Amino acid sequence: MDSSVTSTTSTELTAPASVSIPGPATPYQGDIARYWDGEARPVNLRLGDVDGLYHHHYGIGDVDHSALGDPEDSESEKKLIAELHRLESAQTDVLLENLGGIGRDDTLVDAGCGRGGSMVMAHQRFGCKVEGVTLSAKQADFANRRAQELSIQDHVRAQVCNMLDMPFETGQAAASWNNESSMYVDLQDLFAEHSRVLEVGGRYVTITGCWNPRYGQPSKWVSQINAHFECNIHSRREYLRAMADNRLVPQAVIDLTPATLPYWELRATSSLVTGIEDAFINSYKDGSFQYVLIAADRV
Ligand SMILES: C[S@@+](CC[C@H](N)C(=O)[O-])C[C@H]1O[C@@H](n2cnc3c(N)ncnc32)[C@H](O)[C@@H]1O
Numbered sequence: 001m002d003s004s005v006t007s008t009t010s011t012e013l014t015a016p017a018s019v020s021i022p023g024p025a026t027p028y029q030g031d032i033a034r035y036w037d038g039e040a041r042p043v044n045l046r047l048g049d050v051d052g053l054y055h056h057h058y059g060i061g062d063v064d065h066s067a068l069g070d071p072e073d074s075e076s077e078k079k080l081i082a083e084l085h086r087l088e089s090a091q092t093d094v095l096l097e098n099l100g101g102i103g104r105d106d107t108l109v110d111a112g113c114g115r116g117g118s119m120v121m122a123h124q125r126f127g128c129k130v131e132g133v134t135l136s137a138k139q140a141d142f143a144n145r146r147a148q149e150l151s152i153q154d155h156v157r158a159q160v161c162n163m164l165d166m167p168f169e170t171g172q173a174a175a176s177w178n179n180e181s182s183m184y185v186d187l188q189d190l191f192a193e194h195s196r197v198l199e200v201g202g203r204y205v206t207i208t209g210c211w212n213p214r215y216g217q218p219s220k221w222v223s224q225i226n227a228h229f230e231c232n233i234h235s236r237r238e239y240l241r242a243m244a245d246n247r248l249v250p251q252a253v254i255d256l257t258p259a260t261l262p263y264w265e266l267r268a269t270s271s272l273v274t275g276i277e278d279a280f281i282n283s284y285k286d287g288s289f290q291y292v293l294i295a296a297d298r299v
């Protein structure tokens, strides 16, 4: 595990260290909290163990076949895991690149932060504070433990709370994001809340899977993904409409579908398959589902 992250500023996170944790806002949120409290899939833990960045999102970019080596090699599974993890971290790099210019004194908000891999990477890149929220107490504890191990707990913190009602001041955040977490909430409510916590001129970024209005309606593969994760995938049209309604003006809409397919095709050959690989591959190939990045300015 790489524990080499350092932080050089002395500013402390401003919110109180302990917050009262209200119950879930809806029965559905209770289900999602339980889902992530109970999640321990090897595909996520083994990849995170590579360097201590634990992600719950997918990868992008070309597979480096030279890094995989000979499939008969005794180390081949380890190399494959490292390669899948590299592609997942590359996904976060692209999200962070789209946040724009972030200073060390800025605060960023990770809505639906999972085990905190993206938060650590954001702090490493910008030196700033990063506040995350998740419904899962287990995930928040995990993320805070990692921050402590890295001695960045004064800059990186996860709290258990609803991303539709975040414990941040109006205009507090220079930038905020959802990394594969917006399919658990109503988009109008979500973007109203991001718009509130973002400063005017701030940047919002999402990387998400969305169904393609050009296909017509959600395909059977999209329905299968929803059932697998207990989520509700929105359409691309819904994202753009809800942003427009909430003072978030798209600056970039990038179709990452071709860039994520190599990750899925590699993952399908691994011993860590979970059974959802074909649904992603088939829906990306039949055009019913798209992996997109949307970066928007808070105006
Ligand atoms: C697929 S994981 C993504 C985690 C993280 N963004 C990453 O890239 O590793 C989805 C996350 O969304 C969170 N989530 C779902 N609904 C939420 C809500 N209403 N409020 C806060 N977090 C929520 C879950 O707790 C989980 O951490």
Ligand SMILES: CC(C)=CCC/C(C)=C/COP(=O)(O)OP(=O)(O)O
Pocket (backbone or CB within 6 Å): 041, 043, 044, 055, 056, 057, 058, 180, 181, 183, 208, 209, 225, 229, 231, 233, 274, 276
């Ligand atoms: C793009 C879409 C529709 C994402 C749905 C949200 C989700 C569950 C993301 C991956 O989490 P994970 O890393 O825990 O999943 P897995 O165990 O499959 O790697």
Ligand SMILES: [Mg+2]
Pocket (backbone or CB within 6 Å): 043, 044, 055, 056, 057, 058
């Ligand atoms: Mg995963």
